[in-house]
Amino acid sequence: MANCKTGLQFGIKILRRSLHTSPRTSRYIRQSELLKGNKESPVLKYAFLSIPVTTLGLGLWQISRLKWKESLIEELQIKTNLPTINLPEDLSELNDLEYRRARVKGRFDHSREMYLGPRSFLKGGDSTSTGGLMSPGAGGKSGYYVITPFILSDRNLEILVNRGWVPQDQKNPATRKQGQVTQEIILEGIVRHTEPRPNFVPKYQGGNMWSYRNLSEMSTVMGTSPVYLDACVDSDVPGGPIGGQTRITLRNEHLSYILTWLGISAGSSVLWWKKFVK
Known part of the structure; x- marks a missing residue:
């Protein structure tokens, strides 16, 4: 191959010298050399x-x-x-406590219930496509998170609690009256902050439907403190939303x-x- 290249180069030089009076031939040779030069x-x-x-x-x-x-x-x-902590007196401490378990005591105000979604059902901190004992047929379905104001008993404070997931056909609280507890309860939940608004997701349009977790705006609309807990699965109420809806994967x-x-x-x-x- 090297000999062929050397011979070709030598031949072009001879042709250039012998045919330099022919512009057409000279142009052809220059084009050939250019193509060869580009290759290397x-x-x-x-x-x-x-x-x-x-x-x-x-x-x-x-x-x-x-x-x-x-x-x-x-x-x-x-x-x-x-280990679970009590909700701190200084709420600014929550800025460094996202994903920590916190314990609160109080009661829900179901008259101001809101919905976040649509959302898929989470089990063990991840989405699942199979149904289970926790919620017959829940796997693979789309539903909503039920966000309810929670009035604390031991201090003058209202917070927001994501009680958990319900399928679309149970969004109406009339379909789950058993789970609308009114008595005082002790609840454990995961501290959550505001999530960024996803691309192409509209801003809040009013009403009780939310597309993403905008804590400052949600708390302003509901008149609560900017505190948001995801209820743990062991805080479930029979007939109510399914807790444990914190994605940890x-x-x-x-x-x-x-x-x-x-x-x-x-x-x-x-x-x-x-x-x-x-």
């Missing part, structure tokens, strides 16, 4: 090299993202399993991204080596 151009060579280098960098970055996501999931699981697809980027890097490296080195 350093610019083209390094441009192609940028593909395996860039995808390698993306693969290594996804490795760090995977470690970060696994650490975050572990942190959430640890927080939700720490996060979407983690970084491993597939790692395999994709490193695979592209390896494949393009082989092609580059065959094209420009071998």
Whole structure:
């Protein structure tokens, strides 16, 4: 192959010298040399090299993202399993207590019930597509979280409690009268903060329906303090919403991204080596 290239280069030089009086021939030769030069151009060579280098960098970055996501999931699981605390007197302390279990005593004001959704049913901190004993046929269905003002007994304070999930056909409280408890209860819940508004999700339009957890706006509309608890599953009331609707598992697809980027890097490296080195 090297001899062929050398011979071709020598032949072009001879043709250029012998046919330099022919503009058409000279133009043809220049075009041939340009095409050949492009094939071995350093610019083209390094441009192609940028593909395996860039995808390698993306693969290594996804490795760090995977470690970060696994650490975050572990942190959430640890927080939700720490000992239960009483709701602090200084509510600003809640800024550092998201995902901690807190205990409150009081009663619900069902007349101001709100709904957050639609939402899928969570079991064990993650969505499930199978029904279970907790809620016949709940798995895979869409429903709503029931958000109810909770009036504390030991202090002049009202907070918001996500009592849990109900299917669409039980959104109307008349269909679950047994679960509309009026007596004083002790409740344990997970401290939650405001969640970012998802893309393409409309802002609050008024009424008792919410598309996402906007704590400051919800508490203003309901006239409560900006405190929000997800009722734990052991705070369930027979016939009422299903508690334990705190998602403690996060979407983690970084491993597939790692395999994709490193695979592209390896494949393009082989092609580059065959094209420009071998």
